[in-house]
Amino acid sequence: MQIQPIVAALRHHKAGTVLIALQIALTLAIVCNALFIIHQRVAHLSEPTGVDEANLFVIVNQWADQSSGEQIDAQMQADLATLRRLPGVRDATASNAYPLLGGGWDDLIMMKPDQVQKTTDASVYFGDQHFIDTLGVKLIAGRNFRADEIAPMKPRDSSTPPVVIVTKALADKLYPDGSALGKSFYAMSATPTTIIGIVERLQRSEVDTWSAPFAYQALIWPRRLDGSFGTYYIVHARPGEVAEVMHHAPKALYAQDRMRIIDPKDGVLSFAEIRHRAYDSDRGTAILMGIICAVLLVITGAGIIGLTSFWVGQRRKQIGIRRALGATRRDILRYFQTENLLIAGAGVVLGAILAVGLNLWMMLQLAMDRMPLAYVLVGIIVLLLLGQGAVFAPARRASRVSPVEATRSV
């Protein structure tokens, strides 16, 4: 197949050629950036939390009588006892937060008492000796809290507990050589705290962009936080009984004491719901990008079909002449396919540049990450295939033009 005559013919359709190439270029730029965004968002929203999500749920319990800490602490202990007694409950704990809550408490971690700038940032959970078992996280080194290490703590009290359990991510960040167990650090305090246990994985309480550098860095203080607002009861149901327990647990708490607020709408959250909410903007963005990609590819494909059909219609006479001069149907088909390949080729070259440019611009303006070139490659292949697919029907119609057309005047 000779390319020169095709190029020569394209010179007569400069505008159309440029428009198709431009459309392919812009489509490539948007599609590969959109695919990259989709991939990133999906990767983010499928990050594991490290907890037994299938069997967990959370009760958002607020106090109606926001008075003394002692009273709240007694109530919390009574509530936990009630929850743990419920049929179908494996274990329960109270905390200031739970993974994917969106917000929460975090401490700046220092290695020395007089250090000014932080070594890292850790998401803070308050929990008793039931915390690890309730969440279903795996203790990979050291030990759990003992009952005598658990104490109540008032808000705005900065006394640092002497012992702490940390995630592996935090342990590795503080002691990269893997020697964290038994060592200590300073959590915004002049007194050190000793690492007595390391859990394999526990997601932070928020997963916003700003906390990405500190992913999975979390610690557990052996305390019951007597916040005057309320507390989160995290409940681990026996397999298959989570829906049942979710239904009964708030009633049991209200029966225990009515001076509490469990929102009828958002007060009891399954972990599926928590995950759904934590990542709703990621999911929404991915869906939108997916819709736009799909519609865009359809419209670009249809545009190619439309313009090529028009060209075929315009060139019926020439096609007839070529056929009369001995060109086979296959030659005609090839002609249009090669023509499309040339245009699409030019389009994807320009598109690759635009795609990288768009990504750079989004990196500057919207704090996006750098797009791996694999996305551009995939995009190029998709668009070249789309072009070939779209051109096939009109090209086949062209190949069926009869040699007799050469003799017609129009």
Add this chain to the structure above:
Amino acid sequence: MFGYYFDLALRSLKRNPALTALMVVAIGFGVAASMITYSVFRAVSGNPIPDKSAQLFTPQIDSWGPQQSFNGDNEPPQALDYTDAMALMRAHAAKRQTLIYPVQLSLLPGGDRSLPIKANGYAVYGDFFPMFEVPFRYGSGWNATQDEGRAALVVLSEEFNRKLFGGANSVGHEITLGGHPYRIVGVTRRWNPVPRFYSLFGGSGFEEPADFYLPFTRALDLQIPTNGNNSCRGNISMNGWDSWLRSNCVWVTPWVELDSAADVARYRNFLEGYSADQQHAGRFNWAPNVRLRDVMRWMAYMHVVPPESRISLMVSLGFFLICLVNTVGLLLAKFMRRAGEIGIRRALGASRREIYMQFLIEAGTVGLAGGLLGLLLTAAGVSGVGLLFRPEIARLAHVDLSLVALTLAVAIAATVIAAFYPTWRAAHVHPAWHLRSN
């Protein structure tokens, strides 16, 4: 003439239904994607208080030192600690000023409620209401004397008043919030500036409307904790409310009203001076580092517009652009196919101007059809926008008359602009050449 060209356009469009449908669908989808994402973007990026946004400022004072800035960019903390906040109030260097922090209080059972509920509000100074132009249905806010008197007063929002009192005038009644009594002095009309610029430290800016406002001084007396962010640096040692107030923890958002550029300059000097005094007194061992941002600058600095809203709008506009390029190509094909017809019209005396008219009207017709389709898709998309954005943001998107008008205008204008080049080509068809070849 217009009617005739419109008729011609319809005939021409009917001749190639597939091509026409493709153009209409492309324009429809392109404009709808742009309008759906724009309806969200305009809600999250709008000016919440247009007539006063340039007179309201939030002062920032670096109370942590240069090594502790939020993002390592030497910006002061995004809120004030108690010490600096009270110092600004005492100095009274602006025409009006308030401190703000969000609070959440319980409301005990009563009336037809058998269980307690929670209520969200703000602890503010009396200046809050005139500063932010809060409209009142009943009563009013409170004055400076009542601020100083640490009075147990409360202003309810219209929605909260409806919930508690069925919308009746409740001024003078007493309600118990968080276990403490307050006398109602005012009920606002519906007032919910979006984004909620005045409380962004620990707030997204898109929360449900507030239920109540109570005096800051009273909230402190009752030791009501903040429901927003509380951020501290260094080694903290505290054991209760008072030591927390003395700590370097920042949690208070201040706002001041400054009418003229001279007032702004004066206030900035005052902040510098105050910071310098703190440096001399040994409380800060760094040079003054202050900011005084107005409403729009503050919202931009706090990144109120969710990044996904911006990205969605950008990508949708890019999508629309591609749809337009597609339309240019298809219109070109369509118009040039009629070169013969144009040649005849030209030969029979039609001017270029008339050819322009004819084809631009044809393009406008496509644009109108695309706009109508776009309108349907936009309406469907906006109602399904909850799938794409967080609920608190999705509920802000709505179709109103201006969006309808914009959808149609953008669709028609964009299509007509896209038609310029194909029309230009059509108008320059050489009459004689086409007559001869036929």
